[in-house]
Amino acid sequence: MLFGVLDDLPSDRVGAAPVSRDLDVLLLARASTLRSHAGQVAFPGGRIDPGDEDAVAAALREAREETGLDPAGVDVLGTLAAVPLDYSRHLVTPVVGWWRHPSPVDVVDEAESSAVFRAPVADLLDPSRRGVTVLRRGGDEWRGPGFLVPHATGAHLVWGFTAMLLDGVFDRLGWTEPWDRARELPLVGLGAVDPEV
Template sequence: MPLETPATGAREQLAALAARAARPGFAGGGLLDGSEAGPGTRAAAVLVLFGILDDRPSDRAPEAALSRDLDVLLLARAATLRSHPGQVGLPGGRVDPGDEDVVAAALREAREETGLDTAGVEVLGPLPPLPLEYSRHLVTPVLAWWRRPSPVRVVDVAESAAVFRAPVADLLAPANRGVTVLRRDGAEWRGPGFVVRQDAGEFLVWGFTAMLLDGLFTELGWTEDWDLDRELPLPPQ
């Protein structure tokens, strides 16, 4: 079994990725390569916030020698929302006219959705924007490190059902991974999925957020071998 490295080692890996992404010609192995905005596309941003976020580390040591207390901040959207109801995602939303840039938008949305004290967040840098074709958004992931953790919670029950911190070691566990299949209007979309178990219940991370995390973990060399044929059932649509 590999020895664990401090969670701050993961921070250095994330910072190095953000630095690479800022250089011209960055190639992120496919998913993280970015995309240009199409006609009618709206700009959005999400905060991908890692850190030593709580006192409940994973009970398993990941193969990548990551610390068991490395977490990422996620939230579950309210089931009553018209857009992506009940889905697990990263804090974020549209870039507003008053936002200075995508980084400011990601921090503002995270503060509004989770009560996060953004003064304790170290922004490492944005990744190339990614298309969310179904809702016609171009989403910029903003990598960040939680250097001074603060309490988080559901701020508005009309927007979110849960806010939680998922251990990265659990997300990487092959037993918690699988493929999701969305069939709609005669078409089929396949993508990665992650099962997350929290006090608030069991959640499935799929769709855009799962693809982003999967691409990020792969780019960082954290991904463990998992069953590409295992299908995870989607929640009722």
């Protein structure tokens, strides 16, 4: 979870927000051809490789490989408690960083990512851009937070694990603004795969 002033374009949000308009978080859209989590918006990251010292080293390596960022400009603030994911049986250790010296980022491997972008935190906190996503599979239903991130071609939908982490961090920091928890955001057509598949 890499935060910082990632470019010179502040949030276009009108009105007061609990954070500076230029605070961003780095996200990417996974390629639609991937086996798992295809098309979803995510943080840069991945598995710990044998050569990685720990989760922090893995996070910085993966971010470099996926976005081209220079890890020398990142101050690692720490890790959050590991989060078990029942669906994929992964145990994820979120690493939080501050991008002290932003470097250029973009898609490095189109087989892995379709976009790399910054999301203004003030926009993510905007109640008009928040809602609930609903995933239905095999008779089960999963409901979680969702965020609409403005984009030149419409909007990216942040949902699932990434949205859950952002929502938890925002709550813990006291940044969350009241939002309509009955408003459903459709998963289809907003950078997400068909939830019924």
